[in-house]
Amino acid sequence: MRNRDFRAAAAQPRLRRLEGSANGAVRWHRLDAYFWLKRSLDFALSLSALVLFCSLFLVIALLIQLDSPGPAIFAQKRMGYDWRRRRQRPFVLYKFRSMYHNSDQGVHQRRIRAWIRGGTGDGCHAPVVALVRDVRVTRVGRFLRKTSLDELPQLWNVLKGEMSLVGPRPVPLYEVAEYDAWQRRRLETIPGLTGLWQVAGRKLTTPDEMARLDIQYIENRSLWLDLWILFRTVPSVVSGRGAG
Numbered sequence: 001m002r003n004r005d006f007r008a009a010a011a012q013p014r015l016r017r018l019e020g021s022a023n024g025a026v027r028w029h030r031l032d033a034y035f036w037l038k039r040s041l042d043f044a045l046s047l048s049a050l051v052l053f054c055s056l057f058l059v060i061a062l063l064i065q066l067d068s069p070g071p072a073i074f075a076q077k078r079m080g081y082d083w084r085r086r087r088q089r090p091f092v093l094y095k096f097r098s099m100y101h102n103s104d105q106g107v108h109q110r111r112i113r114a115w116i117r118g119g120t121g122d123g124c125h126a127p128v129v130a131l132v133r134d135v136r137v138t139r140v141g142r143f144l145r146k147t148s149l150d151e152l153p154q155l156w157n158v159l160k161g162e163m164s165l166v167g168p169r170p171v172p173l174y175e176v177a178e179y180d181a182w183q184r185r186r187l188e189t190i191p192g193l194t195g196l197w198q199v200a201g202r203k204l205t206t207p208d209e210m211a212r213l214d215i216q217y218i219e220n221r222s223l224w225l226d227l228w229i230l231f232r233t234v235p236s237v238v239s240g241r242g243a244g
Helices: 003-010 021-052 054-067 106-116 127-133 139-147 154-160 182-187 196-200 207-220 223-239
Strands: 073-082 087-096 164-166 192-194
Touching: 021 054, 021 154, 021 164, 021 223, 054 087, 054 139, 087 154, 154 192, 164 223, 182 207, 192 223, 196 207, 196 223
Parallel strands: 164 192
Antiparallel strands: 073 087
């Protein structure tokens, strides 16, 4: 499976939906089987990773608190998906704190709003890129973002079943409020630690391209595709491409 194949498909304006009647029932049955396999893989790998990296968690937490006062973990409501009930649901996402405690979150909200509406977000093409030079980010936080280590606590979200190892990026509720109806289709699956957007485009795409890429993942999801994305994530993290 190649990146350009998904880019070309994601550019198509016509997006498929699940068929009705008998065909739809068969496909939902296959999706249920896929989600159970996916959940088993998520549980096993996230539990193993949490045990393996427990010492690293403690070191990072200590460095964060030595660098600036405040809790080591940052919690925020994000939009998730309950695959058993086939509906969206909010959940609390955990990350290592990379900003000074009690920083103004309105800055990010304004950048997200400008980005989605076609603006530049304080002079940058994407608000997530702008945050690389954000004065609210601590010294340790810049390193954590560059290496994606700030996202390690999301393994706990994966273990709980609120996230998957692979899926669309989980977004804050204020970002969802800015979506058009068709863009909300990217929320119709479990959000992930990594995904097609992260390995094929990550933070170098427009909101519409990001949504189309995630929808393309949803329409082609399989265990093999998830494993391919996990494999491609390793060089992306090591190179730091799109991190920030």
